Amino acid sequence: MKATNIASAIFTLMYVVEAVRWSSGRQTLVRSQAMFDFEKDHLTEQELAAVHSEKRQPNVPKKCKTYPTDPDWPSEQQWEDLDSRLDGALIKSIPEASICYRNGSAIESAQCQSLTDTWNNSTLRISDATSIRSILFQGMTCMPPAYSAAFLGNKKGCELGGFPEYVVNATSVKQIQVAVLFAKEHNIRLVIKNTGHDFGAKSVGKGALSIWTHHLKDSEYIERYTGEGYNGKAVRLAAGIEVYEAYALAKKHGITLVGGEGKTVGYIGGYIQGGGHSPLTSIWGMAADHVLAIQVVTADGSFITASPSNNTDLFWAIRGGGGSTYGVVSSMVIKAFPQIKVTTMRFNMTTGANFTKEKFWEAQRAYVDNFAYYADLGYYAYYRIRHVNGEIFHDMTSWVAPNTSEVDFRVSLAPLFAKWKALGVPFDPIIQEYDNFSDGWADGFPQEAWSWTMRQASRFFPRENLVNETNRAVSFDAIQGVFDEGANLIMFNFRNPPGSDTIDNAVNPAWRDVLMFALMFVTWNPANSTEYVTQLSRNLTYEWNPRWKKLTRGSGTYMSESDYIEPGWQQSFHGHKYQRLYAIKQKWDPDSVFYAQNAVGSEDWEMREMILGHLPSQNSRLCRT
CATH class of the missing domain: 3.30.465.10 (Uridine Diphospho-n-acetylenolpyruvylglucosamine Reductase; domain 3)
Known part of the structure; x- marks a missing residue:
């Protein structure tokens, strides 16, 4: 054997030994037949072992993530090298609304006007590498001029703010791995974005490297x-x-x-x-x-x-x-x-001269009285109650009855319809049966708007709050109360089926006893005053939601549709499962490569700059507490 071949063999053996040592205790094998083609393009264990063996000194934990103004921020050459390893998938972040500005000043153009006109179109927004729904917490530093946040003191301009510095447009697992390893090596904040459909600002962060998974469409x-x-x-x-x-x-x-x-x-x-x-x-x-x-x-x-x-x-x-x-x-x-059949119902109702607000709430009470009955039939309802021009506007986005014919659905609702008719409720329901769920869903749920001038909070109301007449009355009063004081409502009626509490996963245990999921939200105009918007925001967290929490002690809420600064979020989102989740987080990510607002382990970090004086700004440094 030639010396060069011997050296090559020894070198390969070293890789294998290092791979075995490095992957010890983990079952890392991924069967090729269980993968998409983009997943088959990944770093081998030998390649990963080589990366880890190159690190002569262990990383010393730093107080804060590394930022562009820091001396150890990667050089332009290092970013170019990363782009090369990513096969050209690295994008330097440019906020979508930057087309509305030139040399720091707002400009008028057909492109900017089109963007302004379609700013609430979710399909268009998710096709951009940086756009997010939770733009408030980014700082709203680059908005179409018409939506510039006067209440934040923002002038009509465009800055990167809390958007990531770079985005990896991932089309292979290898690119994801390279991005994760780069962020870890350089102590850079790492975020993950698919569509940006996020109320909690988990896919944004100042000075971050973002992994954009949106084009993984297999x-x-x-x-x-x-x-x-x-x-x-x-x-x-x-x-x-x-x-x-x-x-x-x-x-x-x-x-x-x-x-x-x-x-x-x-x-x-x-x-x-x-x-x-x-x-x-x-x-x-x-x-x-x-x-x-x-x-x-x-x-x-x-x-x-x-x-x-x-x-x-x-x-x-x-x-x-x-x-x-x-x-x-x-x-x-x-x-x-x-495949199952499904029947859906949609309707609107609005108060007015012949349908007073008192009658509206009486009609709502008649509906909520039977939440347990409807949920136990397997039904699901998603509806909104909003303030519109001084009246109450209620739209049942869709009431879904799986495995139910239209005839049976109408029979089950006949008592409610009779009560509503006696009250003079003005509604003309669209009820339709489908032979498959997908078609019923497509007709029943319109494409969601990309809203940005809003904040929300939420709470689960367990079965015990609604099956007992006294508890139900108190709960209903609390929900109506926050509406009367200025909040809008998004309401759900459903259950988890019997036996679901025995499923062994990390789902919030409070989900298993839910009968009503209630959200309150506030909205404003970008031109509103700082004082007005601040008071609305503070009401959610410090006035209104505590009332609901007091009535539902030991319950929780849904992390994906919750208050951005949910007090005691560990209990609210995870219940008794939190300590186990935290231990798993420390095992798999001891260096906190992954961070997200109100995610497991996030209490070990903080952002010290605030929006409106009480909302942590994603446009600030992320540092250990």
Whole structure:
């Protein structure tokens, strides 16, 4: 054997030994037949071992993440080298509204006007690498001039603010791994974004490197998924799949998936990782309950499978423990159910001269009186109650009755309709039966608006609050009370089916006893005063939501649709499961490579700059507490 071959063999052996040492204690093998093509393009264990063996000195934890003004921020050459390793996928962040500005001043142009006119279009916004729904917490530093935040003192200009410095437009797992390792090596804040459909600012952060998974659009129907406690139909969905795409796949193959109501929400990101309630929750539980396997890149760059037999603690945590927390999920396998018929109902009602506000609330009480009955039939309702021009506007976005014919649905609602008729309720319901859930969902849930001048808070009302007549009256008064004081409402009626509390995953235990999920929200105009907006925001957190919490002690709320500064969020989002989640976070991400607002382990960090005096600004340094 030639000397060069011997040296090569020794070098290869060193790689293998290092790989074995480095991956000790973890089942890192990902079977190629269980992967999409973009996942097959990943760093091998030998390549990862080489990366780790190059580090002569262990990283010394730093007080704060590294920022562009710091001396150890990567050089331009290092960023160029990263882009080369990413095959040109690195994007220097440019806020979407920058087209409305030139040399720091606002300009008038057809492009800017078009952007302004369509700013609330979620389909357009999610196609941008930086756009996020929670723009308030970014600082609103680059908005179309018409929406410039006067209440924040913002002049009509454009700055990067809390948007990430760079974005990786990921089209392979290898690119995700390289990005994670780069952020870890340079102590840079790392964020993950698919659609930006996020009320909690988890996909934004000053000085961050963002991994954008939106273009990972692979999907697959599996006629028979076998093993690990399940033998049946399933789907494999990549990280960029949106709800409407998942439901289209389901309809094509004559199956049903437990997913969300928002059309352009990412299916396997923060939605399902946060638990994921669904129009089908009353019969089949939470979306996270039906995850069969997960492919994920962890904080040390490993690409692994988490399942009932592989990396079981991570499998438990990701199913309900929160997104942007344990790793970057590239795909999931999801259990599929048979195709079912469904009946839906939609209607609006508005108060006026012939339908007083007193009658409106009496009609609402008649409805809420039977929440347990409707949920136990398997129904789900999503509706809003809003202040509009001095009147109360109520729209039932969709009342969904799975496995129910139109005839049976009308029979079940006949007593309520009779009460409403006696009260003179002005409503003309659209009731329709469909032979599959996907079509009923498509008609029943219009595309969600991309709202940005709002804040919200929320709470679960357990069964005991609504089946007892006295408790129900007190709960109803508390909900009406915050509306009368200026809040708007988004309301849900559903349950988790019997036995769901025995499912062993990280879903908030408070979900299992929910009968009403209530959200309060406030809105304002960008030109409103700082004092006005501040008071609205403070009312949510410090006045109104505490009333609901006092009535529902020991319950919680949904992390994905909660108060940005939810007090005691560990209990509210996770209940008794939090300590286990925190321990898993420390095991898999001891260096806090992954951070997100109100995510597991986030209490170890803080942002000291504030918006409106009480909202942590994502446009500030992230430092250890």
